[in-house]
Amino acid sequence: YRDVVHILYTSSPSQALCASSPKGGAFDKIINFVSNAKASERWHRVSDDGEGEPVKGGDIMPKVLRTLPERGFRRRARAVAVLFCAVCLGLAVRLFFLQVRTDGFYADRAQGQQLRDTVVPADRGRIYSADGLLLAANSSCWTLRASPREMPEEKIALAAHGLAEILALDEAALLEKFSDRCSNDCLLRYRVDRAAADAVRDFCEENSITGIRINQDSKRWYPQGAFLASVLGFTNVDNAGVAGLELKYDDLLTGENGVVLTAVNAWGYTLEQSYETERFPTEGDGLRLTIDSCIQHYLENALSYAVQEHHVAARAVGIVMDVNTGAVLAMSTTPSYDPNEPRVIADTAARNTVEALTGDARKAALQLAQQTQWRNKAVSDLYEPGSVFKLITCAAALDAGAITKHSSFYCGESISVAGTRFHCANHKRHGAQSVTQALENSCNQSFIQIGARLGREAFCDYFAAFGLREPTGIDLPAEPKQSLYYTADRMGPVELASCAFGQSSKISYLEMAAAVCAVVNGGKLMQPYVVSEILAPDGSTIEQLSPVCKRQVLKAETSQTMREMMEAVVLYGGGRNAQIPGYRVGGKSGTSQKLDSADEKARIASFVAVAPIDDPQFLCLVCLDEPHSWTTAGGSLSAPVCAEVLEQTLVYRGVPRATEAPAASTAETAADLPADGDSFDGA
Secondary structure, eight states, X not given: OHHHHXXXXXXXXXXXXXXXXXXXXXXXXXXHHXXXXXHHTOOEEEOTTSOEEESSSSOOOOOOOOOOOHHHHHHHHXXXXXHHHHHHHHHXXXXXXXXXXXXXXHHHHHHHXXXXXXXXXXXXXXXXXXXXXEEEEEEEEEXXXXXXXXSXXXXXXXXXXXXXXXXXOOHHHHHHHHTOTTOSOEEEEEEEOHHHHHHHHHHHHHTTOOSEEEEEEEEEEOTTTTTTHHHHXXXXXXXXXXXXXXXXXXXXXXXXXXXXXXXXXXXXXXXXXXOEEEEOOBOOOEEEESOXXXXXXXXXXXXXXXXXXXXXXXOEEEXXXXXXXXXXXXXXXXXXXXXXXXXXXXXXXXXXXXXTOOHHHHHHHHHXXXXXXXXXXXXXXXXXXXXXXXXXXXXXXXXXXXXXXXXXXXXXXXXXXXXXXXXXXGGOOOEEEEHHHHHHHTOHHHHHHHHHHHOHHHHHHHHHHTTOSSOOOOSSSOOOSOOBOOOGGGOOHHHHHHHHTTOSOBEEHHHHHHHHHHHHTTSEEEOOBSEEEEEOTTSOEEXXXXXXXXXXXXXXXXXXHHHHHHHHHHHHSTTGGXXXXXXXXXXXXXEEEOTTSSOTTOEEEEEEEEESXXXXXXXXXXXXXXXXXXXXOHHHHTHHHHHHHHHHHHHHTTOOOOSSOOOOOSOOSGGGSOOOOOSTTOO
């Protein structure tokens, strides 16, 4: 076959074209060759190197010429073509990815190398009281930064000396910063006032010092100082909310920062050609609160006086609420602090204690003191409510039908429950008495009997229905996820007895206030709230927040009966110090023992009052934590505070006084009042 190929290969083009002809040319040569080969039986085997080797006969075939490897060539050509196409396709995909899918990435990198952006901080949204008083605003300040690589080398020492003197900084540290010629940015001082910024600007201009940047900034400012501090909270150095409403509504209050873009060269220096573009900052949304500044002033002033007068060691709590909507009209934890300087300990005694320490002990004490003063005790702390809780036990028993208004009980020397003996305060024996009289006298033994008639299952059900197991849902941070209480399966007779008169359970002050609102407002448990409107930067209303009724806890007739009993407590019982001339007031006192305190004599003196009790509008709860006075009774220490706050509130809100007030008790002094019977063992 190779001979045939050879003949075709060596034929001229004209001969090859004639190969298809039956005569002459290459075709004839092939026929003759094949015929001769058959005749002489001369077949040859061709080796791989193209050499012919005779199989039969002795003649040697002439050397066969190598031919083009047509099939292998085609395979290699196809492989190269496929590879080339694959490379082209890969390049095309990569170009598409770079130009279409990631064009913004490389554009941003280019802008980052060519432009310098300066952030213009946005103002936080403003906060107003219900009556329009500005509570939280913004003030201008300046942040000082330096670019050492832009500073003249011969001016570095002068700049370090002059700026250290103006800004009260360490000169050696500044000199070290400025000597780093590779640095393009370093912080000198954060949030200085206008005077300091002007002094730095004048110094740099007089001495031809470049590389110092004075950037305008914004910081939070509280024009009323310590007023409502525990509710408002404060911000950190980055203008982010840390506590209170500033933390709860941080996303809403935070505005959108602006930016100024400036062209720079390859070394980071600002180009002399003027190129700047600016995106203006947008102020955050504002808040209008339910807090009335006048009522808040009434509460803070009265609490401050009580704390000083009775030497309250663990701060005092006061809450004023609208009983029908759940709106918080005033809330205070006293002593407070100045949110403009939140890290300064406001309480003199606590500050002196911290300053007397050194080293790690001082750091730990300072941190504890700061966290304590920032804590909104009215929302975040749990306490034993004491005899104020008897309102809940009484309302639950009346509503469940376990007792009636005319049920009677007997109070002797003591009462034994599963081997544990309980007695009333100062071992008083009240004898036979009705439910109303038991509430007036704050009789422990009677309420132990009421709790037993109600039963632990029903007691726990009403405890939960009044919202005392769960957070109230108020729009303030750091509310406990749950209170400390006994469930029905863990409550024995002794636990039921102590819980019935307000011990062995710990709830928040706000939970107690919200539950008493439900007792007097017709049985509706309202969710407390402090924000009434979301405001746009121009002051227009974006959203109006409405009151939320969580559930119906009591029947309306039960609530009516409880209002009558609470009024009797103020007229004839332990709440006589809460009487207000011309107004009908209902309330209940409490003097709870702090079971988890190392001091066995530690007490919380509390009182809750509602006025007008015949048409409930306002509730005031006052709790003095660990008073050191002539008594610890809530009816003696806290009731006058409630009366003062409520009287001013009623007059301020235009509630008319009655022409004839109900007959009051004949007791003239606090010493004549019955002692509160709400310590754990009645002692």
